Amino acid sequence: MKRVAAVDLGASSGRVMLGRVGTEVLELTELNRFWNGPIDVRGTLHWDILHLYRSMLDGLQAAGAVDSIAIDSWAVDYGLLDASGQLLGNPVHYRDNRTDGVMDLVLTRVSAEELYSVTGLQQLPINTLYQLVAEAGRLTTADTLLLIPDLLAYWLTGEIGAERTNASTTQLYDVRRRTWSVELAQQLGIPARVLPRLWEPGDTIGSYDGTPVIAVGSHDTASAVVSVPASDERFAYISSGTWSLVGLELDTPVLTEDARAANFTNEGGVDGRIRFLRNVMGLWILQECQRVWQDDDLPRLLAEAAAAPAFAVLIDPDAPEFLAPGDMPARIAAYSGESPASRGAVVRCVLESLALAYRRTLRTAQELADRPVDVLHVIGGGSQNELLCQLTADACGLPVLAGPVEASALGNVLVQARALGEPLPDLAAMRALVRSTHRLRSYTPQGKPADWDAAESRVFGNR
Incomplete structure (x- = not known):
């Protein structure tokens, strides 16, 4: 031990x-x-x-x-x-x-x-x-x-x-x-x-x-991806927190002109793997809304968002307007040209918009890497947001497995343990240990894909 x-x-x-x-x-x-x-x-x-x-x-x-x-x-x-x-x-x-x-x-x-x-x-x-x-x-x-x-x-x-x-x-x-x-x-x-x-x-x-102080995947996403509880190679992940890192794990980088034009990144992973992904703005926008409102009752806000009308107001969460700290509810209204009717409607706007960005990013990643995906793992703090996880499953048309929450810390711990001699020879062994010791929550796609198609067209057009 x-x-x-x-x-x-x-x-x-x-x-x-x-x-x-x-x-x-x-x-x-x-x-x-x-x-x-x-x-x-x-x-x-x-x-x-x-x-x-x-x-x-x-x-x-x-x-x-x-x-x-x-x-x-x-x-x-x-x-x-x-x-x-x-x-x-x-x-x-x-x-x-x-x-x-x-x-x-x-x-x-x-x-x-x-x-x-x-x-x-x-x-x-x-x-x-x-x-x-x-x-x-x-x-x-x-x-x-x-x-x-x-x-x-x-x-x-x-x-x-x-x-x-x-x-x-x-x-x-x-x-x-x-x-x-x-x-x-x-x-x-x-x-x-x-x-x-x-x-x-x-x-x-x-x-x-x-x-001893040991080097691990010191980029928190590199450590988080170590603990993705995948059972085979046909998976995608969203490391969900202040930022959302949406991507695939590959053996070699994808350096094509199409990948550059789509603004995908090739970052190093543990054991020489490549994290082929795109940064999406993430829950930062919601965090800033809560700061402006001085409202830390997230369960109530999510309940109000679940009851709000679908697709009423949508944004591109990666627009530069949402990068810096500031009054996010006002920026959402200015960007969309519409003022959401309530705080719950603002939260629904943010979460549906994130799900749309995940959908678009994941589809593009599979095309660029020629890697089909059977399951989407949501790890990190955002895996606790049940509404976002369900919207992500709906938008992407894939089963979502949510958890573990402390993904970065787990990946950090696993690499340390291996360096100290624990029999964890590869990522597959580390992930098997995560699967056997941590409870995951599953989400099945619901709703109509055509509704998400129309919403994506509203936000991104032909981009």
């Missing part, structure tokens, strides 16, 4: 979990859960990285003696260290507006086709590449770039490096050669010296008070 600590940091909350793994045993106990989110300091959105570090230490102290520790987090954001190893400034939040217009500037220097042929990444203004170009001046004094989990691991161990699955999200990583693209970085004025050595999931990074 292995006893490990998993630090799992999402874009709206963090947690430290105690994992126990053994023959027919896979258990999580929450030790510390804490808020995470943007902090506006004189017009710039930051992460409170010291709060995250302190909260992580509190959770590790509560864990007591463990066999190992590992950290996963959201992607793309980072801290810069100087030559003495000191942090140059509080990490900036990806929703900050400093990258406005930067993507267009970069594409005057490197074509979109060239970028995609090297990195295989979806074009998003939040990508690390665009953040670095936006602060080119500060790079002159920087010695090392560390993504968030790597920065926290450095503070624990004193060791500098970058875990490969998270490095693959930066748009500075060559997805075929599986290493940094130094040539691309230099072409865009990013000094190659800031790109640290790469770790594989399962590598031992160093130690904290004598306890």
Whole structure:
């Protein structure tokens, strides 16, 4: 039996979990859960990285003696260290507006086709590449770039490096050669010296008070996909939370012009797999609505949404209007030209619109990868949203299996356990353990496909 600590940091909350793994045993106990989110300091959105570090230490102290520790987090954001190893400034939040217009500037220097042929990444203004170009001046004094989990691991161990699955999200990583693209970085004025050595999931990074700190799939989605309880290859997944990551698991990247035009991403996964997916805005929009309303009674809001008329108001959740923090109910009304009749109607609008985006994304993924799908797994916090899961099954015309909820933490724990010698030789064995130890909820498609066809046409037209 292995006893490990998993630090799992999402874009709206963090947690430290105690994992126990053994023959027919896979258990999580929450030790510390804490808020995470943007902090506006004189017009710039930051992460409170010291709060995250302190909260992580509190959770590790509560864990007591463990066999190992590992950290996963959201992607793309980072801290810069100087030559003495000191942090140059509080990490900036990806929703900050400093990258406005930067993507267009970069594409005057490197074509979109060239970028995609090297990195295989979806074009998003939040990508690390665009953040670095936006602060080119500060790079002159920087010695090392560390993504968030790597920065926290450095503070624990004193060791500098970058875990490969998270490095693959930066748009500075060559997805075929599986290493940094130094040539691309230099072409865009990013000094190659800031790109640290790469770790594989399962590598031992160093130690904290004598306890090994292990690299896992440190991008939280990479860890989440490890715990997808699939029984064969013909599955798709939605890692559902603040963001929704909708995609397939493949052996090799899809770098075709059609994949680039559809804005699909090829990110590294555990055991060398490729996460072929698209970022969809996710439950962020609903979270912002609740913040504006100062209403945290989600069960009541979902009940009101279930009773609201179907397809009354719809939006494209990936429209740039919904990226930054703000008054989402007002933005929904402005975008759609209609004001939903109630809070329940707003919530229904958000969830139906997400389901439509999932439908479109999943269909395109299957076409691009030539991979048919028999079942859709919804994992992460959004798997608890029964209305969204049912709407997703209806929209996609596929059975949905929802769970596990703490997917990222479970994937984190499983990779640690394997590194410590548990007999979990491959992803199939890890997923079988998840299936045998966690309850899943199933949703069968209902309603009329023609209604979803008409709704999709309303939102996306011929796009």
